[in-house]
Amino acid sequence: MLVVDVVGGNKTQRxxxxxxxxxMLKKLMPRVRSIDIECxxxxxxxxxxxxxxxxDDRRTYQIEVSKDLTVKDFVxxxxxxxxxxxxxxxREMDDWNGVTDARWKRSTVPAKTKYYDLxxxxxxxxxxxxxxxxxxxxxxx
Numbered sequence: 001m002l003v004v005d006v007v008g009g010n011k012t013q014r015x016x017x018x019x020x021x022x023x024m025l026k027k028l029m030p031r032v033r034s035i036d037i038e039c040x041x042x043x044x045x046x047x048x049x050x051x052x053x054x055x056d057d058r059r060t061y062q063i064e065v066s067k068d069l070t071v072k073d074f075v076x077x078x079x080x081x082x083x084x085x086x087x088x089x090x091r092e093m094d095d096w097n098g099v100t101d102a103r104w105k106r107s108t109v110p111a112k113t114k115y116y117d118l119x120x121x122x123x124x125x126x127x128x129x130x131x132x133x134x135x136x137x138x139x140x141x
Contacts, residue, residue, distance in 0.1 A: 001033070001034060002022070002025060002032070002033070002034070002035055003035070003036040003037070004018050004021045004022060004025075004037050004039065005036075005037070005038045005039070006018045006021075006038075006039040006040075006041065007038070007039070007040055007041070008040050008041035008042045008067060009041030009042075009067040010067075013041050013067055013074065014041065015141065016071070016074065016075065016141045017039050017041060017065065017074075017078055018039075019135075019140045019141045020075055020078045020079065020082075020135055020140055020141065021037055021039060021063075021078060021082060023134070023135055023138065023140045024078070024079060024082035024085075024131065025037075025082075027131060027134060028082060028083065028085075028086040028131075029085075029086055029089060029090075032089065034059055035059055035060075035061070035089070036059060036060040036061070037060075037061050037062070037063065037085065038060075038061070038062045038063075039062075039063050039064075039065065039078070040062065040063070040064045040065070041064075041065055041066075041067040042064060042065075042066070042067055043066065043067060043068060044064070044066040044068075049065065049066040049069060049073070049077050050063065050064060050065040050066060050077040050078070050080065050081045051063070051064055051081065051084075052081040052082075052084035052085050052088070054085075054088040058088070058089065058091075061085045061088065061089075063078070063081040063082070063084075063085065064081075065077050065078055065081065072132070075132045075135055075136075075141075076128050076129065076131075076132040077128075079127070079128045079131035079132045079135070080124045080125065080127075080128040081124075082131070083123060083124040083127050083128065083131070084120065084124055087120050087123070087124075092104065092105050092120070093105075093119075093120045098111065099111055102118075104118075104119045104120060105119075107119075
């Protein structure tokens, strides 16, 4: 079963986030029938406006998104983080900690690689605008 739980933020943000996540599941992982995603909308004090995490079972994920973004950036950030969920789910990447080398598809990524040079970030940044546009075009919210 597809389970999406959104907490934090305001009612409008929660509804937008839920709709965007379900749309991204259809676009990025159309055959998946069992996944659990918790989305936390909160004030983020660091330099990032969102991130995605995988649990041990590869069927449960958590994304966090800044609640202080414009609607456009909010949707784009959710799309970006859902690309990471897809990457984890399909085992395209390891859960990278920034200290040890990581795996991307069949390659090793050195721990010293800069953030914007990480292949999984390149893919997510490349896809986020197109995915967000599909949300607008489909009237997802």
